[in-house]
Amino acid sequence: MADGGLAVAADLPVKIPAYVSPAAATRNWTGFYISGSLGYGWGAENNILLFTDPTVTVPGAVPSNHSYDLNGFIGGGGVGYNYQFNDVILGLEADFSYAHFAGSDSSGGAFAPIGPPWGALLTSPFSYSETAALDWLGTVRGRIGFTPVNDLLIYATGGFAFGRAKATTLLTFPLVSFIGAASGTKTGWTAGGGAEYALGERWSAKVEYLYYDLGSLLVDDAAAPKVPLTPTFETWVDFPLHGSIVRVGLNYKLD
Numbered sequence: 001m002a003d004g005g006l007a008v009a010a011d012l013p014v015k016i017p018a019y020v021s022p023a024a025a026t027r028n029w030t031g032f033y034i035s036g037s038l039g040y041g042w043g044a045e046n047n048i049l050l051f052t053d054p055t056v057t058v059p060g061a062v063p064s065n066h067s068y069d070l071n072g073f074i075g076g077g078g079v080g081y082n083y084q085f086n087d088v089i090l091g092l093e094a095d096f097s098y099a100h101f102a103g104s105d106s107s108g109g110a111f112a113p114i115g116p117p118w119g120a121l122l123t124s125p126f127s128y129s130e131t132a133a134l135d136w137l138g139t140v141r142g143r144i145g146f147t148p149v150n151d152l153l154i155y156a157t158g159g160f161a162f163g164r165a166k167a168t169t170l171l172t173f174p175l176v177s178f179i180g181a182a183s184g185t186k187t188g189w190t191a192g193g194g195a196e197y198a199l200g201e202r203w204s205a206k207v208e209y210l211y212y213d214l215g216s217l218l219v220d221d222a223a224a225p226k227v228p229l230t231p232t233f234e235t236w237v238d239f240p241l242h243g244s245i246v247r248v249g250l251n252y253k254l255d
Contacts, residue, residue: 027151027198029082029089031255037078037208041101042071043243045132049169051235064107066237070132072100074245082143089153091143099163101134101243130169130219132239137163137212139190151198158191161212167239169219178235180221186214186241202253207246214241 049064078095106129138161145155166183194208220236 026147027204029084029147029153031253032079032081033251033253035078035080035093035095035249035251036076037095037097037247037249038075039073039245039247040071041074041099041243041245042069043101044068045070045103045105045239047237047239049128049130049171049235049237064128066105066107066130068103068105070101070103070134070243072102074099074101074137074247080143080251087147089143089145089147089155091145092141093143093157094138094140096138097136099134099137102131103133104129104131106130126171126173128169128171130167130237132167133165134241135164135166137161139210139212141190153196155196156193157208157210159189160187161190161214162187163212163214163241165214165217165239165241167217167219167237169221169235169237171235178221180219180235180237182217182219184217186217188212188214188241196251204251204253205248206251207248210245212242212245216240
C-alpha cells in the first residue's frame with residue numbers, strides 16, 4: 001500500500017515557473033543617471049554690416065547683407081533624474097558640451113559716395129570678412145515623457161541654455177580699416193524632444209533634437225585710419241546665435 005502511494009505521487013505533474021527574460025520586463029525609470037552624447041549642429045548666420053557716423057548725417061548709411069551656415073560637431077555629458085508615475089515620466093537634466101559650430105563670409109567691391117568727410121575714402125575698393133563661432137553649449141532642462149511600449153520612453157524637453165560665442169569683422173579700405181572682435185557667454189532657451197530605449201536594467205540609448213536660441217553677439221568697432229582722420233566713424237554687426245542640434249547618446253542609471 002505504501003509502495004502504491006509513492007507510485008501515485010511520482011506520477012503527479014510538476015509545475016515549473018515560466019522563465020521571464022529581464023529584457024522583456026518593463027523598465028523602472030525612476031532614479032539618477034549620467035549621460036554622454038555626440039551630435040551635429042547647424043544654423044544660418046544672417047546679419048547686416050552697418051556703417052554709421054554718429055557726428056555726421058550719412059544718407060541712408062551703407063548696409064551689406066551676409067548669410068552663411070554656422071555648423072559643426074558637438075559632444076559632452078550630463079546628469080539627470082527621472083520620476084515615474086505609471087506610464088508618465090517627469091525629469092530634470094543638465095548637460096555641458098564642447099561645440100565646434102563655425103562659419104565665415106567675405107566680400108569686396110566699392111561703395112557709392114556718401115558725402116563728406118568720408119566720401120573720398122569709402123569710394124575706394126574695399127574687402128570685408130567676418131567669422132562667427134560657438135565654442136561650448138550647456139542646458140538645464142525639464143523633461144516629460146511617456147512609455148507607449150515596454151522600455152521605450154518618448155519625451156519632450158525644454159529650459160535654459162547658455163554658451164560661449166565669438167565673432168570677428170575686418171573691413172579694409174586703402175586709407176582706413178575697421179577691425180572688430182567680441183566674445184562672451186550668452187544665455188537663452190532651448191526646446192526639443194527625443195526617444196530613449198532601455199538596454200537592460202541600467203543602460204539606455206537615446207536620440208534627441210534640440211533647438212537653441214542665445215540671442216545675439218554685437219561687434220562694434222571704430223576706425224583704425226592709416227592717416228589722422230576725424231570724425232570717428234564706426235561699423236557694427238549683430239550676430240544672431242540660434243540653431244538646431246541632433247545627437248545620440250547613452251544613459252547609465254545609478255540607482
